[in-house]
Amino acid sequence: MYAGFWKRFVACILDSFIAYILGFSLTILEFLLNMLLGREMGSSTRDPGLFKTIIFFLRIPCYILIPWLYYAILESSKLQGTLGKKALGIVVVDQHYHRVSFGRASGRFWCKILSSVFFVGFIIAGFTEKKQALHDIIANTYVAKKKALELNKDQPPMYPHGVHMQGQQV
Template sequence: MNDVMYAGFGRRLLAVCIDHLLFGAMIACVGFVLLFPALLLGFMSMFSMATITIFTLLLWMGIMTLLVGAHWLYYAGFEASSLQATPGKLAMGLRVCDEQLQRLTLRRSTIRYLSHFLSTVLFYFGYLISFFTTRRQTLHDLISDSLVVRWESLPKVLTKASDSVPQLVPEAKPELA
């Protein structure tokens, strides 16, 4: 197997910036469509009965639930998918994997996603510890037993023309007979 190249802080930071921009743009587009009726109803409720206010509150709660769900699905879903990375990490040539360089399960990816909040609440110390770990792991990587590696580090997937299922081909040295 190739030597593993762990993702550095700079690449990971750029990947997060790309992801925040993409997710923000997506939310802005979808949010405009969803929030406009909520704002309109909220404005109308100032001049009408309390049932519209309750409806507006429920609408806002639904929108917030959708927002949190979309955020979870974006990060945990992409990292648990066959892509093994969010679009930002893909752009930076990074993949998220477990310690055997295999794809994360959705459960482990969700644990990693939730652990991001702990890394942030601790005054970003959870991110900064990557400078002091041998495999450049952050707190959320350590909690979820995951790694962020350069794409070149993962085993190559090759497909034969006759096969429709990709197979992992380990590096083997030819034996002389």
């Protein structure tokens, strides 16, 4: 039911590649902006201080906003996961195995900062019962195999302590 460490790891690599492509697109956009403003690389025909300030105030938010929006929008969309997760057939769900909200997906993204400390928060996904990384535990989310969720669609949802909606103990 839950996606294991290695599947999540490969999805993370795919998503990192996609984020790199998006970042590279920003570099190309910056180059085009240089050309439109009549500046060649290394040339100082215009006020370089003003140009650098403009680029700084555009670049920094973009490098923060783009990854956040990439993860939060896709994980809270009908896809229920990023393109990397989609490629591996895994989705992000809440404790009731439903699609997560944009707010929860955003919280999950920002909690990855904690998971990044020595990567321990990511590694624990290989050792927890429901394969949750630290950011999943904090955001109360799960990464599940999409096919397993579809196969269990006819079953009543299972809640965290093994109780079905109808009150039957498992």
